[in-house]
Amino acid sequence: MSKSAFISMAVIRRLPRYYRYIHRLWLDGVTRISSRELADRMELTASQVRQDFNCFGEFGQQGCGYDVALLNTEIAKILGLNEGYRVIMMGAGRLGSSIIENFNFESRGFHLAAVFDSDPNKIGTEIDGLKINDPADLEGLCGGRECPEIGVLCVPREVARECALALKKAGVKAIWNFTSENLYDLGLVVENVHISDSILTLGYRLNELERELYG
Amino acid sequence: MSKSAFISMAVIRRLPRYYRYIHRLWLDGVTRISSRELADRMELTASQVRQDFNCFGEFGQQGCGYDVALLNTEIAKILGLNEGYRVIMMGAGRLGSSIIENFNFESRGFHLAAVFDSDPNKIGTEIDGLKINDPADLEGLCGGRECPEIGVLCVPREVARECALALKKAGVKAIWNFTSENLYDLGLVVENVHISDSILTLGYRLNELERELYG
Structure with a gap:
């Protein structure tokens, strides 16, 4: 499956997030999704999504979006979800x-x-x-x-x-x-597991919101 | 502090991780660090680190590395750690x-x-x-x-x-x-908080390791 032997840890760390979103879409019966739509949902850029998926192979055809069922199966495979650890x-x-x-x-x-x-x-x-x-x-x-x-x-x-x-x-x-x-x-x-990372992000977003509201 | 009003969520989500590493360096008495060294520790690329920090302002001079104490203070400020939520x-x-x-x-x-x-x-x-x-x-x-x-x-x-x-x-x-x-x-x-993301990453890395060892 993987096109290159070396895939950066940054990409690998995004895979579980991709899997969460794609799996949810798949459960919801969505069949195709564009890199743009997926990027919007995940707060990434479309080119980031395309680059990331490119590391692992071909999941879609230009202009047609990605096949959700295929993405779901392939990301699960890449993550080793079928290894039964x-x-x-x-x-x-x-x-x-x-x-x-x-x-x-x-x-x-x-x-x-x-x-x-x-x-x-x-x-x-x-x-x-x-x-x-x-x-x-x-x-x-x-x-x-x-x-x-x-x-x-x-x-x-x-x-x-x-x-x-x-x-x-x-x-x-x-x-x-x-x-x-x-x-x-x-x-x-x-x-x-660093649960503190997410409360720090929360603090940042709250701070931003308050600056917007109260200047 | 922030140079632009819009900073992408992807960058914001990396900030707590930066903070963890920088804070640790600061506690350890490190005074300067290059984008390359920081990138290596965090499994990012040096240009990613430079790009990310550029979103928030100037933390270092080209060729001299970043001032760890300044980074520590400024990232804490950006994250709103002094808001006392x-x-x-x-x-x-x-x-x-x-x-x-x-x-x-x-x-x-x-x-x-x-x-x-x-x-x-x-x-x-x-x-x-x-x-x-x-x-x-x-x-x-x-x-x-x-x-x-x-x-x-x-x-x-x-x-x-x-x-x-x-x-x-x-x-x-x-x-x-x-x-x-x-x-x-x-x-x-x-x-x-998605603790499952990290066990999925663990599964991936274990799978990679076993492929390397046993082909």
């Missing part, structure tokens, strides 16, 4: 539980395979049909060739590094990091 | 509590002013030193001229719209939306 959740505290209960891993092509928490009151109990395990049993339960590919870190920052290292030792390849610990040096694929 | 939290369930306890509003220039939850077992109790109030008292407690500017929605999707409308009625101008409800039609500034 398995996920280990580390930490079933407030944040971890809230993700387990509210985030639909399956609908995004992921499978939540196991949950670990060091709280003795939680070990052995269930959350959303999954048993909460003792982190001491991580390697025994998940280690080796069959180890899930992704670990989700919802632990306190102080134990994040130790926890990531234990995941790596068990065979995990990638970390979805909800802590503020910097884990780039561990030789794992790491994605940090 | 006040925040109402709607929902003190797992997600809401986890945000109240883990997200440092103050360090980002925001002030958490009040918390509401409809659970009778929670009303009247405290979280992080703040009393949890009955949503029926929203307008009485927060309404009018002194209404906080921002409402955070950590409620079930089914009540998100009703809750956003109550916030609007009380005088809230902006919504930080953790639900999957689409609230763009309410005439409020709305920022959605």
Whole structure:
């Protein structure tokens, strides 16, 4: 599919957003969309959209717009949504539980395979049909060739590094990091969740609005 | 400060990321950084960085790099971090509590002013030193001229719209939306948090890595 071996991270980071919009259009029964319309909805420029899609191949014919169903399938493929990656959740505290209960891993092509928490009151109990395990049993339960590919870190920052290292030792390849610990040096694929970015954008937009209204 | 009245949302959405990197450099005592170095750290191109900063004014001299302390102050100003916006939290369930306890509003220039939850077992109790109030008292407690500017929605999707409308009625101008409800039609500034975007990026990068390793 991909035309070039190197695609910049900036483009890759826009793909999930594209997927959200395209998937929604597809669910709504829209069959074609122009780069202009898509750009307007996503607050991008039409030439940006065309450039981005060009990195991955041909999704449309000039003047006819893009085929929404094709875009939907192809972006899902590029994102690896059909890989069925398995996920280990580390930490079933407030944040971890809230993700387990509210985030639909399956609908995004992921499978939540196991949950670990060091709280003795939680070990052995269930959350959303999954048993909460003792982190001491991580390697025994998940280690080796069959180890899930992704670990989700919802632990306190102080134990994040130790926890990531234990995941790596068990065979995990990638970390979805909800802590503020910097884990780039561990030789794992790491994605940090920075929810603060969106409240800063909100603050900016509110500030702009007030300047417009009150000068 | 801003050179042009219109700055695209794509640039604005990059600002919090710039701020995170620049603020970190500033804390680390770095005094100057080139667009190239900054671009490398942020997985952007140097010309993108120069273009983005150009939208807001002059932060550096050609060939000398950017003044980190100046960038830090100016981006904070552009983002409105000194506005001291006040925040109402709607929902003190797992997600809401986890945000109240883990997200440092103050360090980002925001002030958490009040918390509401409809659970009778929670009303009247405290979280992080703040009393949890009955949503029926929203307008009485927060309404009018002194209404906080921002409402955070950590409620079930089914009540998100009703809750956003109550916030609007009380005088809230902006919504930080953790639900999957689409609230763009309410005439409020709305920022959605899409944590799924980052696990999709993670899936993509993992997929790429495996293709490199195993062909």
